[in-house]
Amino acid sequence: MNVTSQSWIVVSDDPAVSALVEAARLLGTEVVALVVGRREVAEQTAHAGVDRVVWLGEPADGTPVEAFAGEVARIIADAAPRVVLGAATPAGRVLLGAVAARLHAPVLAGIGSVELAGDQVVVARTVLGGIAEHRTAVSGGTAVLTLAPGTSADATGAPVAIEEVAATPTTGATITDVRVKEQTKVDLGAARTVVAVGRGLKSREDLALVTDLAEAVGGEVACSRPLAEGVDWVAKERYVGISGQHIAPDLYVAIGISGQLQHMVGVRGAKVVVAINSDKAAPIFAQCDYGIVGDLYQVVPALTAALGAGA
Amino acid sequence: MKIVVAYKWAPNPQDADVRPDGSVDWSRAKNAVSEYDPVAFELARRLADATGGEVVGLTVGAASIDTPLARKAALSRGLDRLVMVADDALAGADGTRLAGALAAAVRTIGDVDVVLAGDSSVDVAEGQVAMTLAGELGWLGLNAVSGVTAGDGGVVVERDLPSGVATLAVTGAVVLAASSDAVVARVPGMKDILGAAKKPVEVLALGDLAVPATEVALVTLATAKPDAGARLGVVLDGSDPAAAVAQLVGALRQARAL
Numbered sequence: 155m156n157v158t159s160q161s162w163i164v165v166s167d168d169p170a171v172s173a174l175v176e177a178a179r180l181l182g183t184e185v186v187a188l189v190v191g192r193r194e195v196a197e198q199t200a201h202a203g204v205d206r207v208v209w210l211g212e213p214a215d216g217t218p219v220e221a222f223a224g225e226v227a228r229i230i231a232d233a234a235p236r237v238v239l240g241a242a243t244p245a246g247r248v249l250l251g252a253v254a255a256r257l258h259a260p261v262l263a264g265i266g267s268v269e270l271a272g273d274q275v276v277v278a279r280t281v282l283g284g285i286a287e288h289r290t291a292v293s294g295g296t297a298v299l300t301l302a303p304g305t306s307a308d309a310t311g312a313p314v315a316i317e318e319v320a321a322t323p324t325t326g327a328t329i330t331d332v333r334v335k336e337q338t339k340v341d342l343g344a345a346r347t348v349v350a351v352g353r354g355l356k357s358r359e360d361l362a363l364v365t366d367l368a369e370a371v372g373g374e375v376a377c378s379r380p381l382a383e384g385v386d387w388v389a390k391e392r393y394v395g396i397s398g399q400h401i402a403p404d405l406y407v408a409i410g411i412s413g414q415l416q417h418m419v420g421v422r423g424a425k426v427v428v429a430i431n432s433d434k435a436a437p438i439f440a441q442c443d444y445g446i447v448g449d450l451y452q453v454v455p456a457l458t459a460a461l462g463a464g465a
Numbered sequence: 466m467k468i469v470v471a472y473k474w475a476p477n478p479q480d481a482d483v484r485p486d487g488s489v490d491w492s493r494a495k496n497a498v499s500e501y502d503p504v505a506f507e508l509a510r511r512l513a514d515a516t517g518g519e520v521v522g523l524t525v526g527a528a529s530i531d532t533p534l535a536r537k538a539a540l541s542r543g544l545d546r547l548v549m550v551a552d553d554a555l556a557g558a559d560g561t562r563l564a565g566a567l568a569a570a571v572r573t574i575g576d577v578d579v580v581l582a583g584d585s586s587v588d589v590a591e592g593q594v595a596m597t598l599a600g601e602l603g604w605l606g607l608n609a610v611s612g613v614t615a616g617d618g619g620v621v622v623e624r625d626l627p628s629g630v631a632t633l634a635v636t637g638a639v640v641l642a643a644s645s646d647a648v649v650a651r652v653p654g655m656k657d658i659l660g661a662a663k664k665p666v667e668v669l670a671l672g673d674l675a676v677p678a679t680e681v682a683l684v685t686l687a688t689a690k691p692d693a694g695a696r697l698g699v700v701l702d703g704s705d706p707a708a709a710v711a712q713l714v715g716a717l718r719q720a721r722a723l
Binding site for chain 2: 223244247248254255264276283292293325328334371379405414416425428430448
């Protein structure tokens with residue numbers, strides 16, 4: 155299948171696209187943003203350093219952006235770009251799924267970096283839940299990539315014009331209610347120290363142990379997946395792991411976390427990893443700089459006290 | 466209402482051995498129902514019970530996914546029947562190809578109202594195939610689904626999104642990918658396991674299904690094992706917590722981590 159030298163990015167609902175634009179720039183001679191969603195998103199995308207913005211218009215009241223997946227696929231197929239990039243978010247995966255099906259192309263995820271080798275898109279990514287790293291070249295047609303989207307663009311420079319095109323959504327779905335979550339704005343990625351807790355914690359009340367340590371060390375609290383989903387003790391935004399946050403703090407203290415790769419892949423870039431676990435055979439001890447094999451209910455308060463004393 | 470549960474029979478990468486060159490040895494890993502798929506089975510069974518509907522299990526993969534144990538493991542999870550495509554031509558297939566095979570099977574099953582799937586597979590963990598399946602079928606796809614109930618002429622879907630919890634009234638066929646904590650799946654009991662033996666299994670031949678050929682190919686240029694060896698690995702005995710902590714704090718201060 156012949157493709158052009160364009161990079162297209164698919165934007166929906168969330169105008170934070172800096173990483174998508176950066177990758178698109180590396181891979182194509184022209185960056186076109188296809189925006190599905192509110193006008194506000196199209197306007198912010200127009201400031202994001204792209205060359206063109208194609209916007210499918212304001213969705214009618216109650217129409218979810220996912221209803222435009224077929225249209226997105228049609229437009230991308232017509233354009234036949236070298237690469238399509240979308241956000242690894244719920245809506246992003248829906249829209250890119252339609253694109254991938256239409257183009258008969260696999261979707262590449264877990265991407266660490268992208269490069270252009272001649273005309274070919276090459277990506278470095280983790281595969282199989284993070285256990286291996288691959289360098290993969292795409293051939294035969296459009297490369298379809300999902301990325302953690304990045305941050306909002308700074309509105310510097312002149313924005314590009316928004317080209318509005320008519321689009322018919324798939325009918326049959328209406329949003330009847332939205333309950334906005336009271337979000338504690340956590341920026342785990344910016345924290346220099348992170349104290350994370352896992353299944354070793356016996357009850358929700360015991361979180362106080364962890365928050366006390368976090369306070370003593372001036373860090374943020376994070377967790378492994380079971381505590382954010384299975385039992386809902388810690389906010390989802392604090393879950394570190396393959397489908398959660400990927401962070402690289404100066405110091406990462408893992409309490410009662412066994413060290414399964416689906417968790418550790420989220421903290422690979424940490425400078426120093428400290429593990430506290432009662433199981434000496436826990437995989438985390440092979441992946442830490444310092445570890446204490448012991449009862450967290452004794453070690454963590456002792457650590458908090460030692461840090462408080464020295465402060 | 467006819468509900469299909471698309472699930473995966475796959476190994477856990479945690480049980481695989483990754484060689485220094487990044488190649489993977491799966492020989493010690495055993496296939497099982499993928500980690501988050503039981504949530505989809507549970508949602509499907511509850512929806513079917515509420516609507517007097519039928520739950521059909523569906524899975525595709527290499528020939529090795531069709532074993533008596535695999536059939537029983539699925540059929541004991543609230544299915545009325547099971548459909549499989551087990552063909553070595555699908556071994557190592559990428560997600561879009563698998564989605565194509567699933568779509569062809571869904572069309573063969575016919576008159577399907579809802580396809581339910583899990584959050585992501587245990588072995589690939591990218592959360593993409595269910596939504597690519599929606600694209601292959603030309604149906605609406607919704608993920609991050611935290612709940613689904615019967616509604617007027619269709620279903621009412623709750624989605625737990627970063628922006629908030631959205632409720633959607635959906636009419637028409639739809640593919641739903643459930644969030645991993647949408648519901649706590651029941652554990653199959655003795656009755657479910659014994660009953661599994663009596664339920665029908667249909668194996669579809671891949672050759673009979675119209676599965677689109679992949680046009681875009683992936684070429685692996687290099688593989689590597691993520692560098693886990695870079696850590697110091699200083700592990701202290703914590704049976705005297707105060708002493709261990711003192712050592713730790715000393716080391717962290719020296720390393721300027723504190």
